[in-house]
Amino acid sequence: MSGPDQPPKASPEETQGSEAPQGPEPPAGGASPAETDGNxxxxxxxxxxxxxxxxxxxxxxxxxxxxxxxxxLRVHKAPPLHSERPYGSYFDEIADALGGALxxxxxxxxxxxxxxxxxxxxxxxxxxxxxxxxxxxxxxDDPALRFELCSGVSGVHYPDEGGRELHAVYHMLSxxxxxxxxxxxxxxxxxxxxxxxxxxxxxxxxHERETWDFFGIIFDGHPALTRIEMPxxxxxxxxxxxxxxxxxxxxxxxxxxxxxxxxxxxS
Amino acid sequence: MGIEEKLPSGVLLTSVEKAAGWARARSVWPxxxxxxxxxxxxxxxxxxxxxLARFGMERASNTPRQADLMIVAxxxxxxxxxxxxxxxxxxxxxxxxxxxxxxxxxGGMFNNYAIVQGVDHIIPVDIYLPGCPPxxxxxxxxxxxxxxxxxxxxxxxxxxxxxxxxENARLGLRPLHLAEPAEADx
Amino acid sequence: xxAGQMPHAAAGASDAEAAEGRVYTxxxxxxxxxxxxxxxxxxxxSGERIVINMGPQHPSTHGVLRLVLTLEGETVAxxxxxxxxxxxxxxxxxxxxxxxxxxxxCTRADYLMPIFNETAYCLAVERLLGxxxxxxxxxxxxxxxMMELNRISSHLxxxxxxxxxxxxxxxxxxxxxxxxxxxxxxxxxxxxxMNHAFIRPGGVAQDLPPGALEAxxxxxxxxxxxxxxxxxxxxxxxxFIGRNKNIAYLDLEGCMALGVTGPMLRATGxxxxxxxxxxxxxxxxxxxDVPIRDTCDAYGRYLIRMDEIDESLKIIRQCxxxxxxxxxxxxxxxxxxxAKIGWPAQLSLxxxxxxxxxxxIAHIMGQSMEALIHHFKLITEGFRVPAGQAYAAIESPRGExxxxxxxxxxxxPYRVHLRDPSFxxxxxxxxxxxGGFVADLIPAIASIDxxxxxxxx
Numbered sequence: 001m002s003g004p005d006q007p008p009k010a011s012p013e014e015t016q017g018s019e020a021p022q023g024p025e026p027p028a029g030g031a032s033p034a035e036t037d038g039n040x041x042x043x044x045x046x047x048x049x050x051x052x053x054x055x056x057x058x059x060x061x062x063x064x065x066x067x068x069x070x071x072x073l074r075v076h077k078a079p080p081l082h083s084e085r086p087y088g089s090y091f092d093e094i095a096d097a098l099g100g101a102l103x104x105x106x107x108x109x110x111x112x113x114x115x116x117x118x119x120x121x122x123x124x125x126x127x128x129x130x131x132x133x134x135x136x137x138x139x140x141d142d143p144a145l146r147f148e149l150c151s152g153v154s155g156v157h158y159p160d161e162g163g164r165e166l167h168a169v170y171h172m173l174s175x176x177x178x179x180x181x182x183x184x185x186x187x188x189x190x191x192x193x194x195x196x197x198x199x200x201x202x203x204x205x206x207h208e209r210e211t212w213d214f215f216g217i218i219f220d221g222h223p224a225l226t227r228i229e230m231p232x233x234x235x236x237x238x239x240x241x242x243x244x245x246x247x248x249x250x251x252x253x254x255x256x257x258x259x260x261x262x263x264x265x266x267s
Numbered sequence: 268m269g270i271e272e273k274l275p276s277g278v279l280l281t282s283v284e285k286a287a288g289w290a291r292a293r294s295v296w297p298x299x300x301x302x303x304x305x306x307x308x309x310x311x312x313x314x315x316x317x318x319l320a321r322f323g324m325e326r327a328s329n330t331p332r333q334a335d336l337m338i339v340a341x342x343x344x345x346x347x348x349x350x351x352x353x354x355x356x357x358x359x360x361x362x363x364x365x366x367x368x369x370x371x372x373x374g375g376m377f378n379n380y381a382i383v384q385g386v387d388h389i390i391p392v393d394i395y396l397p398g399c400p401p402x403x404x405x406x407x408x409x410x411x412x413x414x415x416x417x418x419x420x421x422x423x424x425x426x427x428x429x430x431x432x433x434e435n436a437r438l439g440l441r442p443l444h445l446a447e448p449a450e451a452d453x
Numbered sequence: 454x455x456a457g458q459m460p461h462a463a464a465g466a467s468d469a470e471a472a473e474g475r476v477y478t479x480x481x482x483x484x485x486x487x488x489x490x491x492x493x494x495x496x497x498x499s500g501e502r503i504v505i506n507m508g509p510q511h512p513s514t515h516g517v518l519r520l521v522l523t524l525e526g527e528t529v530a531x532x533x534x535x536x537x538x539x540x541x542x543x544x545x546x547x548x549x550x551x552x553x554x555x556x557x558x559c560t561r562a563d564y565l566m567p568i569f570n571e572t573a574y575c576l577a578v579e580r581l582l583g584x585x586x587x588x589x590x591x592x593x594x595x596x597x598x599m600m601e602l603n604r605i606s607s608h609l610x611x612x613x614x615x616x617x618x619x620x621x622x623x624x625x626x627x628x629x630x631x632x633x634x635x636x637x638x639x640x641x642x643x644x645x646x647m648n649h650a651f652i653r654p655g656g657v658a659q660d661l662p663p664g665a666l667e668a669x670x671x672x673x674x675x676x677x678x679x680x681x682x683x684x685x686x687x688x689x690x691x692x693f694i695g696r697n698k699n700i701a702y703l704d705l706e707g708c709m710a711l712g713v714t715g716p717m718l719r720a721t722g723x724x725x726x727x728x729x730x731x732x733x734x735x736x737x738x739x740x741x742d743v744p745i746r747d748t749c750d751a752y753g754r755y756l757i758r759m760d761e762i763d764e765s766l767k768i769i770r771q772c773x774x775x776x777x778x779x780x781x782x783x784x785x786x787x788x789x790x791x792a793k794i795g796w797p798a799q800l801s802l803x804x805x806x807x808x809x810x811x812x813x814i815a816h817i818m819g820q821s822m823e824a825l826i827h828h829f830k831l832i833t834e835g836f837r838v839p840a841g842q843a844y845a846a847i848e849s850p851r852g853e854x855x856x857x858x859x860x861x862x863x864x865x866p867y868r869v870h871l872r873d874p875s876f877x878x879x880x881x882x883x884x885x886x887x888g889g890f891v892a893d894l895i896p897a898i899a900s901i902d903x904x905x906x907x908x909x910x
Contacts, residue, residue, distance in 0.1 A: 119841050120580050148709045154870035156859055171844050178730050203712025206880050229537040229909055231346040238380055239545050246380025251443045259378055260549040299512050303539055303906050304564035314629025329512040347538040354510050381542035
């Protein structure tokens with residue numbers, strides 16, 4: 001039921017201090033995995049060895065003379081998730097209906113949708129940002145799709161995915177068909193513009209403001225993209241990974257413990 | 268005081284300070300300053316089971332101009348801090364502050380960019396009440412301690428002297444992690 | 454508007470163009486005409502239209518909500534809610550704690566319904582772990598029980614301030630009184646009155662303590678009478694009806710456009726409840742109804758909330774019966790029996806407080822090295838969740854509460870986003886209140902029942 005292409009989980013993935021996350025859908029450098037033989041183990045293994053190393057070593061403390069811990073582990077970045085047909089459950093119907101609706105509007109399916117991921121019983125369409133409004137409109141209006149309710153946008157920041165750092169994630173609910181779908185748009189830090197969906201789903205108004213506030217994703221076409229949670233004159237976008245947690249050291253009698261994001265950790 | 272036994276019944280002797288303190292403590296009007304989860308416990312404290320009305324405190328003054336007590340109930344965010352200070356400034360003297368809950372007292376579990384790490388960064392606090400959230404009984408205990416404090420508050424020149432003494436004592440406090448072992452006697 | 458046109462004008466009534474402007478002489482039963490004439494005359498210059506700030510410190514904004522109102526007399530021309538005064542950075546804080554510790558953070562988001570926050574987060578984490586169908590049944594029953602108890606306390610926590618804001622303090626005290634009983638029960642089971650951190654990924658923290666089932670039965674027996682008293686106090690009260698009926702109208706189209714779910718959506722007549730349409734935690738096996746109204750107004754929403762309390766009582770009774778019919782804890786765990794995920798310690802009360810039970814300590818110290826290692830790893834760094842993202846939505850008292858959880862394969866969440874219903878619903882304040890009176894704002898917001906902790910997180 002879920003996609004055949006699960007990311008290879010390097011199981012004892014203990015790393016040292018740095019937060020070097022392995023994003024769930026990092027991009028493959030140039031071409032996406034070949035449609036024909038993308039699932040062969042040898043090919044997957046090769047891809048993995050050619051991918052950059054994102055974690056080195058197992059447990060232990062970094063940055064001190066402490067040499068305990070294991071330093072020889074190398075964890076490579078997993079190739080991006082990409083599910084092949086059939087997706088299972090109602091996902092194929094959604095994909096077919098969406099493809100049909102897009103074609104009727106003169107857009108190819110792969111013009112709009114980069115990748116489809118079916119994972120853990122949920123389907124995610126990775127949409128190209130130029131086509132986001134059309135895809136959302138089709139999702140809302142096409143009778144076979146009818147995703148009337150948009151639950152909102154949220155952002156995720158993957159600083160390691162060069163060129164696709166900021167993801168805006170939309171969740172849609174179809175009350176008519178009792179289905180859920182997720183749309184994900186990836187934009188680079190250098191050009192964080194995503195078309196606004198306020199015209200299609202007015203509920204996205206505040207959600208987009210919140211995503212701008214926390215991640216710096218600029219929603220083009222939003223009627224009033226201003227800060228909503230942080231004070232109006234705040235500088236920076238707090239939920240980005242390069243923004244510190246901002247705590248103060250905790251004082252005890254005889255000791256001062258650094259704030260949570262500056263403590264060392266062993267996993 | 269032997270003199271009271273010789274007076275006719277129905278006459279009490281006291282000092283102006285004590286009388287003023289008694290009057291002030293008996294009808295403290297809190298300003299509604301419930302921010303977060305502690306506000307819910309404050310709301311329950313106003314309910315029939317733990318009754319704030321027995322202290323004359325159920326009449327929460329929505330306008331700070333008439334309020335005596337500011338119970339900062341909940342986490343104080345950076346955005347709300349100037350508002351808090353403004354409300355405090357709008358309250359008329361004498362005024363007291365209870366910081367209810369760990370978030371108001373010290374930032375609580377939220378040691379981050381968004382929360383003021385203790386409301387005493389911006390307003391002076393009389394009673395710190397820990398808890399996450401403190402039970403209504405704990406809040407009542409804090410209020411009773413505050414009543415004691417109010418009743419024993421001095422007036423006029425005595426008050427000025429009291430303030431100077433307290434300030435000097437506080438200025439002598441060192442950060443906890445620097446306290447020398449020989450002096451750590453608290 | 455001359456005296457001749459006023460139908461009920463007394464003999465001496467007249468109007469005149471005085472130096473200051475038009476003068477209207479009021480003579481009785483002509484209020485509507487005066488207001489219409491004033492509107493026509495377009496006397497609303499800058500002095501007549503005022504911008505008023507309501508909040509963030511205000512008795513009736515359900516927390517720190519700021520409303521910037523543009524008023525023409527008593528009519529609200531524009532209302533813009535400003536939020537963020539309670540922003541706590543919960544989502545970012547969760548990225549620096551383990552998966553289990555994340556529960557203590559997300560529980561404080563919407564503090565009137567902490568169990569629901571925890572459940573949404575734990576369901577998403579369990580979906581990422583792939584253990585959704587391995588959660589012990591007893592844990593699922595206890596989860597449903599806690600959720601419905603919390604639903605009762607949350608609805609009362611909305612209805613009682615609703616009365617207080619309208620000036621009816623008896624509604625507040627009676628609602629608080631009933632809520633106290635629900636909180637007593639929550640305290641008996643979880644140890645805390647709010648922010649329980651009871652629902653953990655993999656199950657619940659502890660089993661029901663001895664005496665809980667009896668206390669639940671007493672609660673179930675006594676609450677209907679108290680609910681009846683509340684109904685008698687509120688339902689037919691002409692002032693309450695006058696202030697709530699046909700106020701804050703938001704029909705189905707408006708709800709769909711604005712992403713509104715929960716009692717507000719059910720007040721439009723659509724019976725959409727995630728417990729029925731996309732059940733979780735075993736809700737499909739419980740027998741309950743979904744109350745709806747089709748009046749789309751604040752009064753309908755209030756009635757729905759009261760009915761939902763009754764439905765919750767039904768569900769709690771079924772949960773208590775099921776728990777009573779099951780065996781003891783050893784054969785019936787409340788936490789998944791997976792050594793790499795399930796919280797290891799069966800807790801018990803010892804002379805020095807609550808801690809791992811002596812049997813558990815004997816097991817890890819004397820019998821199984823592996824168990825000791827698991828215990829150590831789970832407590833110091835927590836379990837690892839495979840990379841991926843999940844979105845788990847539940848039907849909270851306010852609407853669709855969901856957790857979007859992203860994992861990078863580590864022991865800490867990579868990103869947690871709580872989709873809170875109050876945040877979405879506050880956007881509808883403008884749609885519901887513009888054009889109405891200032892006084893109607895209060896019941897409108899009370900009918901949304903926002904909790905600013907959820908709005909701002």
